[in-house]
Structures are given as C-alpha cells and as structure tokens.
Amino acid sequence: MPTRTSRIIGGLVIVFAAAFPVFLYDRLVAREVLRRQRAAPALSEAIDVYHAAFYAATQRTLPMFWLGLPTIQNPNDVWVTQELISRLKPDFIVETGTWHGGSAVIWAMVQDQVNPTGRVITIDVKKFVDETKLPPIWQKKVDFVLGSSTDPKVVADVARRVGKGRTMILLDSDHRAHHVLAEMRAYAQLVSVGSYLIVQDTDVNGHPVLPGWGPGPMEATTEFLRSDPRFEVDRSQERLMFTMHPGGYLRRVR
Secondary structure, eight states, X not given: OOOHHHHXXXXXXXXXXXXXXXXXXXXXXXXXXXXXXXXXXXXXXXXXXXXXXXXHHHHHHOOEEETTEEEOOOHHHHHXXXXXXXXXXXXXXXXXXXXXXXXXXXXXXXXXXXXXXXXXXXXXXXXXXXXXXXXXXXXXXXXXXXXXXXXXXXXXXXXXXXXXXXXXXXXXXXXXXXXXXXXXXXXXGGSOTTXXXXXXXXXXXXXXXXXXXXXXXXXXXXXXHHHOTTEEEOGGGGTTXXXXXXXXXXXXXX
C-alpha cells in the first residue's frame, strides 16, 4: 500500500509533468518575442526606410498626375492638407511654386466644396501651366501670379488680394534655406490665427532624404521658429506617419 507521503509525491510529479511543457513553451515564446523586438527596427527607423524608398521610387517615375496634370505631392500630405482646408474653410490659399498647376487645382477643388467664394493664389517665377489642359476649376478659382515669391512687389500684391481674409500659406518653390526663410518672414503675417503655414519638403538635407542637399526648408523652419513665437509645430498633422514635411506644419497660435 502506498503511503500518504508517496501519494502526495506522486501527485506532485504528475502536476509537474503536465505543467512543465506549458512553462517551457511560455519561456520559449517570450524569448522569441524579445529576440524579434530586439531585431526589429524602431518604428521611426522603419518609417525612414520607407520614406527613402518612396522618395527614390517617385524620383524615377515622376511626375505623378492629378486629373492629368503633372504634380509632385505625397498622397499622405495631400490628404492632411485637404483635411485642414475642409476644417478651416480658408478664404485664400496662397501657394508658392505653381509648376504645372496640379497642386493648385487640388486645393481649389477642395476649397470649392467648403468655401465656394474662396480663391487660390499661386506664384511662380515662370509660367509652366498650359491653360488648354487645365480643368474649369482653374479659371473659376485660381489666380496665377508671375514673379518671385520673395519680390516685395509680389508680396505686396498678394497681401492686397488677401486683405483680412482667412488665409493658409503653402511654401513649395525654391527649397534653399535662405529663400524659404525669406518666404516665411514675408508671408507669416498673412496667416490667420488658427490657420497654417505649411513648409513643404522639410525632408531634404538628410531629414531623411537627399543628405547632400545643403541647408533647406528644415533649417529655415528651425531658424524662423527661434524668432517668431506666433507659430508652433503641429505634430498631429503627421499622424499618418509618413510625411515629406516633417516639422513643417506650423500652426499660428497668436
């Protein structure tokens, strides 16, 4: 007859034999999870890898098209910008860097739905647009200004057109730091409180693409924010993770 002690020991052996594989499995799974976490790149690193790959791919396949019009815009940033236009309903959207007019047409189409009397003012040093290929919204809502965006006469003309209207500014012309900074200082006063000054392509010069570019929009933005407390970076506009304007969505707060 087995003693009480031997029965207890036998029971413990059975319990241990049943539980040990589960314990071992959990330990192995936990170890594998930790290994994969250590091996996997941080989210920011993964985004940068995708960012660089996307940028390289689009440079080989440019231009992209909106209603047949050549345009160079990251779809994520187009989505975020149309959200801002829809929410803010600006009377004026001022864009520097027209090229073939594709982005101006995008902004105008969105604006037309939320503020039918609003206008898009787009500026370029050269007229690349072919008006025979532009959709009707161009004639209806877009004003093209020929000249340098930093020319005092152009700045004054835009200021006159805008007046005291609710205004959003998008900077997408010459991406050298000194030019972008001059644009920011020239047009910041036109941005309505609560609206945005969007500095595009802050990703160049190694943020994370084109590391050899030299000082560009990111450096201009950093310098601008040091001396103008009216604006703050709104990181919530980067919530789609991949943006070509990191740190470039500036909201006027005062």
